Amino acid sequence: MANTSKPVFAPVILAGGSGTRFWPRSRRARAKQVLALEGTRTMIQDTLDRLRLVAEPSATWVITNGWLREVIVEQLPEVTGEHVVSEPCARNTAPACALAAFLLERTAPETVLGVFPSDHVVANPKRFAEVLAKGIEIAAAGENIVVLGVPPTRPETGYGYIEQGALYERVEQTKGFAPISVHRVRRFREKPDLTTAERFLAAGNFVWNGGIFLWSAKTLCAAIREYTPEMAEPLEKIAAAYGTPEFEKIFAAEYPKCENISVDYAVLERRSARGEQKANIFCLPADFGWNDLGSWASLYEHRAEREGDNVIDGGTTGVFAIQATGNYVYAPGKTVALLGVDDLVVVETDDALLITTLGRSQDVSKLVRAIHEGGREDLI
Known part of the structure; x- marks a missing residue:
């Protein structure tokens, strides 16, 4: 059987x-x-x-x-x-x-x-x-x-x-x-x-x-x-x-x-x-x-409803954007103003601020490696 x-x-x-x-x-x-x-x-x-x-x-x-x-x-x-x-x-x-x-x-x-x-x-x-x-x-x-x-x-x-x-x-x-x-x-x-x-x-x-x-x-x-x-x-x-x-x-x-x-x-x-x-x-x-949400860029693409949207994440209290498109911003408790910038990634935490572009977000791991080599284990 x-x-x-x-x-x-x-x-x-x-x-x-x-x-x-x-x-x-x-x-x-x-x-x-x-x-x-x-x-x-x-x-x-x-x-x-x-x-x-x-x-x-x-x-x-x-x-x-x-x-x-x-x-x-x-x-x-x-x-x-x-x-x-x-x-x-x-x-x-x-x-x-x-x-x-x-x-x-x-x-x-x-x-x-x-x-x-x-x-x-x-x-x-x-x-x-x-x-x-x-x-x-x-x-x-x-x-x-x-x-x-x-x-x-x-x-x-x-x-x-x-x-x-x-x-x-x-x-x-x-x-x-x-x-x-x-x-x-x-x-x-x-x-x-x-x-x-x-x-x-x-x-x-x-x-x-x-x-x-x-x-x-x-x-x-x-x-x-x-x-x-x-x-x-x-x-x-x-x-x-x-x-x-x-x-x-x-x-x-x-x-x-x-x-x-x-x-x-x-x-x-x-x-x-x-x-x-x-x-x-x-x-x-x-x-x-x-x-797979492998980078800030893929998170942006996942969250953006339309091409060119600005994605504001994580309790950012407000955003003012003039001639600014396709940006990802994470800045809890802050008001963010964007003027004449496109395709940026801006991520703020209590002890660090990242500013890069969507196109370079896959390379953030290289930045972490540089921080490690610089002896800043507290940031890793």
Whole structure:
């Protein structure tokens, strides 16, 4: 008799980044994911809220760092405290994803893990849940890997791309949503130059890699053992120590031995080299109003109702604008006057003031690096 039981699903929220492109609001101890950049809920709270549609908060894991663990535990009281794991050092997404898989493999290897960045925006949570439910089903049906691809709207050079291959399945929906088209993945592409991005857009079968992945714990563990065996050994030791008095000591000693590498490079690209039919990597459409809010410019674009609007944020008490368009301003408690300026980013906090342009907002992280090199750790 076929097994028709519902797959066990455990979301894994990656929340270890420092959000340097949102400086000066984002700092080590209050990074982007724990800020309310849209509405009153923080970004990580919004992430958990939409995941409630497919999983209980108590089943959720959060991989973060020592700077943020306390505030995340406060903001997500429904997540089991033992499931909020602080990395002793930053090691990119492959060790973070694999850590959760190795922890769960010992007791529940069939569990489907969903990897979700903590700082994305989703406009249509119900569609998100519909797509995710189908992805969980596919991930549970063997050694399959599922990725969510964002339909591109422009020739973007800041994202990696997924090249879709043959149509695997087309799922009709009954709740008013569009069908879900499941494609095999042909290969993954790195961030392209503009000419290549334009070619991808014109081809029609390329989508943005939004960093959302689904796989069973045993599937990811097997892939780590196959492709990065040197990472598997310390993770095995960490998982064996979980729940014991020695865990923190072993975690601190073994985790730094993991390679600093993204899961895209460590697993996905290497698995895709098997070929479209043998890799068993499937792409589902992330057609639910996705935005990664990666910079002040992307926040401006998300918030502006019309091109050229000035976006005034964060309790700024008033604004006077003359011949000024396309500016983003965050200055709580202040009246701001804009005269003859366009496309600026102005962000004020108690101890810092950022003035840049929308076009250079991706480079704010370079500014943070310079502040660090200048010895001003109090500003980081």
